[in-house]
Amino acid sequence: MKTIETTRPAALFPLFLSWLGLVLLTLLSLWLAQRSGSAAWLQLPVAAIVWLKGWIVARYFIESHLAHPFIAVVVRVFILCVPVALILAAWLGDRFARLTTLSLQ
Amino acid sequence: MTAAAIPAFDIGGKQETRARIPGNHGIWVGITCEFVEFLVLFTVYFVARAHFPGMFEEGAGRLSTIAGTVITLLMVTSSFFIACSVARIRAGRRRESLGWLIAALIVALGYPLAKYIEIRWNLAHGINGESGIFFTVYYYLTFTHLVHGFWGILGILWVLARHLAGGYTAEDHGGLEALASYWHATDIIWLIIFPLFYVLA
Numbered sequence: 001m002k003t004i005e006t007t008r009p010a011a012l013f014p015l016f017l018s019w020l021g022l023v024l025l026t027l028l029s030l031w032l033a034q035r036s037g038s039a040a041w042l043q044l045p046v047a048a049i050v051w052l053k054g055w056i057v058a059r060y061f062i063e064s065h066l067a068h069p070f071i072a073v074v075v076r077v078f079i080l081c082v083p084v085a086l087i088l089a090a091w092l093g094d095r096f097a098r099l100t101t102l103s104l105q
Numbered sequence: 106m107t108a109a110a111i112p113a114f115d116i117g118g119k120q121e122t123r124a125r126i127p128g129n130h131g132i133w134v135g136i137t138c139e140f141v142e143f144l145v146l147f148t149v150y151f152v153a154r155a156h157f158p159g160m161f162e163e164g165a166g167r168l169s170t171i172a173g174t175v176i177t178l179l180m181v182t183s184s185f186f187i188a189c190s191v192a193r194i195r196a197g198r199r200r201e202s203l204g205w206l207i208a209a210l211i212v213a214l215g216y217p218l219a220k221y222i223e224i225r226w227n228l229a230h231g232i233n234g235e236s237g238i239f240f241t242v243y244y245y246l247t248f249t250h251l252v253h254g255f256w257g258i259l260g261i262l263w264v265l266a267r268h269l270a271g272g273y274t275a276e277d278h279g280g281l282e283a284l285a286s287y288w289h290a291t292d293i294i295w296l297i298i299f300p301l302f303y304v305l306a
Contacts, residue, residue: 019185061289
């Protein structure tokens with residue numbers, strides 16, 4: 001049976017790079033927000049940044065790729081939900097509001 | 106299926122199956138519940154935002170971006186330090202692992218402090234839970250996250266006490282990994298909250 005080559009890392013440098021990536025992505029999202037104001041397209045890069053930051057924490061801090069498949073799926077689904085919702089809200093916000101209204105009018 | 110048929114990894118001379126649980130089963134039940142709880146709250150956020158887009162656009166501009174950024178940096182840095190603590194205990198370097206964990210605790214304590222300063226700033230600028238739907242959702246979501254942050258800090262204190270008592274070794278450090286998993290999950294949740302309230306003005 002084929003096995004996947006993998007180890008639980010003990011080195012600090014990949015963790016440092018992950019931390020640096022998270023900091024830079026945070027600053028990038030702030031810079032984008034400052035430049036674009038309230039432009040609708042901002043939702044797209046912000047959604048991508050949210051997903052990427054979640055993926056970095058899951059991959060390098062939690063090591064979800066080495067974990068039980070259930071844990072890997074739970075983490076993967078969770079970090080995907082809000083980015084997808086951000087994109088849907090940008091394009092289908094009005095329709096979503098109508099779907100979730102309690103008024104009969 | 107026999108044990109020989111289970112896909113396994115050779116880590117430091119020990120066989121480890123692909124179905125590895127970081128920490129323990131209990132913490133992952135808790136983390137899954139935490140994720141479900143916040144998914145419900147995020148749904149509330151998107152429903153409210155779909156109904157009141159103007160208030161959400163205007164509301165984010167009134168919050169302190171500096172406070173949100175500081176909390177983000179504190180969360181990712183404490184998460185990084187805890188990951189380093191786990192990496193060091195795996196390498197058998199107990200003292201270094203302890204040092205990273207103490208550093209993680211100090212940085213993590215900055216979170217409630219930053220939140221306290223942010224709330225004082227909010228109140229000084231007339232922002233409270235009754236300032237509009239955006240701020241109601243903001244307070245509810247961020248306070249819920251703060252509660253989870255407190256649980257994490259209490260967890261760090263407990264694990265630190267056990268670590269100081271020699272409770273963890275290179276071979277047996279499940280408690281430290283369980284704490285790390287919880288703190289990283291809480292970190293992911295903050296990384297999602299941050300753009301919703303502080304970036305998308």
